[in-house]
Amino acid sequence: MDSEKEFLSEYNIEDFDRPSVTSDIVILTMRSQKECSYRHDPNNRLSILLIKRGQHPYKDCWALPGGFISRGETIEECALREVKEETNILPSALLPTGVYSEDNRDPRGWIISNAFTSVISSENINPKGGDDASDARWFDLSFEANDSGEYMLLLTNSDIKLVAVLKETKRSFGTTSFEIVENSSLAFDHAKIIASSLSTLRSRADNPQILFDFLPEKFTFAELQRVYETITNETVLTANFRRKMSVYVEPTEETTTGAGHRPAQLFRQRK
Numbered sequence: 001m002d003s004e005k006e007f008l009s010e011y012n013i014e015d016f017d018r019p020s021v022t023s024d025i026v027i028l029t030m031r032s033q034k035e036c037s038y039r040h041d042p043n044n045r046l047s048i049l050l051i052k053r054g055q056h057p058y059k060d061c062w063a064l065p066g067g068f069i070s071r072g073e074t075i076e077e078c079a080l081r082e083v084k085e086e087t088n089i090l091p092s093a094l095l096p097t098g099v100y101s102e103d104n105r106d107p108r109g110w111i112i113s114n115a116f117t118s119v120i121s122s123e124n125i126n127p128k129g130g131d132d133a134s135d136a137r138w139f140d141l142s143f144e145a146n147d148s149g150e151y152m153l154l155l156t157n158s159d160i161k162l163v164a165v166l167k168e169t170k171r172s173f174g175t176t177s178f179e180i181v182e183n184s185s186l187a188f189d190h191a192k193i194i195a196s197s198l199s200t201l202r203s204r205a206d207n208p209q210i211l212f213d214f215l216p217e218k219f220t221f222a223e224l225q226r227v228y229e230t231i232t233n234e235t236v237l238t239a240n241f242r243r244k245m246s247v248y249v250e251p252t253e254e255t256t257t258g259a260g261h262r263p264a265q266l267f268r269q270r271k
Contacts, residue, residue, distance in 0.1 A: 019101070019110040023079035024066035024190065026197040027091060029120040030230040031138060044235045048141045048155065048194065049120075050162075051086050051133035057107045058187035062155075062162055064194070065133065066113070075114045083118075086133040089125055091118035093214050097200045098175065098193065105189045117197045119214040119230050121223040143198050150181060153191055164191035174203040205231045208248050218252055218266040221245075 027049040050062045067082040069075055076094055084090045094116040101112040127136035139155040139162065146152055155162040165182040176199035178192050186194075204210050211227050225241050250270045255263035 017110070019112045020108075021069045021075065022066055022111055022113045023069065023075055023082060024064045024100075024113045024115050024188075024193055025079050025083050025091070025094070026064060026097070026115065026117045026194055027083065027087075027089070027120060028117070028141070028201075028230050029125070029138070030226050030235075031140075044229055045140045046142075046230060046233050047138040049087060049089065049127055050137060050139050050155070051129060052135035052137075053187055054129075054132050054134035060134075061187040062139075062160075062185065063187035064190045065136070067132075076116075079114075079116050082131075085131040086129065087127040087136040088130055089120070089127055089136075091120065092216055094118050095201070095210075095213070097197045100189060100193060102189070113193070115193045115197060117201055119201075119227050121215055121219065121227045121230075141194075143195060151178065151195060153195060155186075162186055166191060166195050175200045176203075201231050202233070208245070212248075212269045218254060218268050220256060220264045220266060221249075222264065224249070224267070 029047050029049075030044045031047045049065065051065045053059055053061055053063050065083045065086040066079070067086070069078040070081075073081070079094055080090065095118065096114070097117045098115040099112065100115060103110075105111065105113070127138065129135040137157050139157045139160070142152070142154040144152055149167070151166045151168070153164040153166060162185040163182075164180060164184070164186055166178040167181055168176055169179045170177040176196060178195040178199075180189065180191050183191050201210075210231065211224060214227050215223060221238075221242060224245060225236065225238065228241065228245075229235055248270055249267040252266045252268055254266045256266065257263065
């Protein structure tokens with residue numbers, strides 16, 4: 001063929017197998033004791049947002065928010081749309097954290113998932129199930145290695161307990177891949193996605209820039225600290241954190257507004 005136009009006129013995309021494409025989103029926050037009234041630990045708790053599936057497959061199981069890409073949108077637009085539709089929460093930023101294309105990962109067929117991670121900095125954000133999600137809730141999250149070298153993923157909300165056991169399979173470019181050894185409750189391969197997401201986020205915790213990527217242009221110190229604690233899974237003293245971060249931020253002349261709340265000064269990243 002002499003030209004690209006001629007080539008394209010005879011090209012048939014149906015000659016090649018094509019997967020369906022989805023997004024799955026790991027949304028994390030650090031909740032205080034008053035937001036986790038069923039807990040008695042005075043420390044803040046790392047939490048993850050899950051939805052309860054309203055349709056088959058895995059109907060009534062808990063899963064990450066996400067869904068299929070629509071024609072004409074990017075995968076990032078798909079992720080934001082799905083989170084908003086299924087939880088009524090809209091993240092301010094998404095960090096790409098993996099592509100999952102293993103055969104048989106979804107009983108419906110060949111489906112490739114693009115995973116994203118987001119950190120929510122604001123307090124008192126209450127999810128609400130919508131679209132094909134019958135419920136949406138924050139779950140306290142624990143992810144630690146046990147004595148045998150395997151990892152225990154534990155997600156709890158009141159009397160609901162979700163457990164998965166995983167083992168590390170590969171480390172590259174700051175990301176750890178996992179294989180599910182035992183999974184009693186989470187839908188699809190979402191335990192693996194959560195584990196890899198946490199690994200990726202924590203590997204970047206020493207870079208202050210990642211904190212600002214999850215925040216709006218102007219933010220309070222409390223919001224900044226919440227993002228830091230979520231990523232590191234550590235509770236820090238406010239005074240120490242302020243001293244550590246003071247070289248990276250600068251105050252603005254603005255404060256927060258809203259009835260019932262004491263105004264707090266807004267900051268921005270120092271250029």
